[in-house]
Amino acid sequence: MAIASSSSFSSFPYTKTHTPSPTTITTKVIPPPAGGGSRFCFSIKCVKSPDSTDPPPPAAAAPKAPKKPVYSMKKGQIVRVEKEKYLNSINYLSVGHPPYYKGLDYIYEDRGEVLDIRIFETGEYALIAWIGVPTAPAWLPTDMLIKSDKLDYERI
Numbered sequence: 134m135a136i137a138s139s140s141s142f143s144s145f146p147y148t149k150t151h152t153p154s155p156t157t158i159t160t161k162v163i164p165p166p167a168g169g170g171s172r173f174c175f176s177i178k179c180v181k182s183p184d185s186t187d188p189p190p191p192a193a194a195a196p197k198a199p200k201k202p203v204y205s206m207k208k209g210q211i212v213r214v215e216k217e218k219y220l221n222s223i224n225y226l227s228v229g230h231p232p233y234y235k236g237l238d239y240i241y242e243d244r245g246e247v248l249d250i251r252i253f254e255t256g257e258y259a260l261i262a263w264i265g266v267p268t269a270p271a272w273l274p275t276d277m278l279i280k281s282d283k284l285d286y287e288r289i
Contacts, residue, residue: 202252204275210247211281212261214240218277239266244281 206212219225219240230237240263248270249260259278262270 204250204252205257206247206250206259206275206278206280208247208249211244212247212259212278213242213244213281214261214273215277215279216241219273222274222277224273239263239268240271250275 240261243263243266245261245263247259248262251258251260251272255274257275258272259275260270260272261278
């Protein structure tokens, strides 16, 4: 049984030959390192010819800057937490404290400072740090915060 060999046949039966657009290929051979060795490095750069029939790229439109979000309060704002809203919120339920837990009274009575404001999928939240209270800052929804106009305050 003889097998015919021909250069017109391909190992992939249904391939189409693609003729690329005219390009200029420059090759640069970099000599081996000074320490010896037999490695050669090649640098290849492909550049399209100017007489190419490709259409010119469309003029790049100036990218639109994303709109700045409008926040309900500013960084550095002094706030307190509204007790009724907080006790009925998912934030309080997720902590797992017993009803009328006294350990969180500082968030209703003491002042807190807004460190950061972000809009998440669930709404606008502020990162609050309580002044003079050694505790970690907390992300709370801005709708349960009471803005304070001045820094001096009386404890409730």
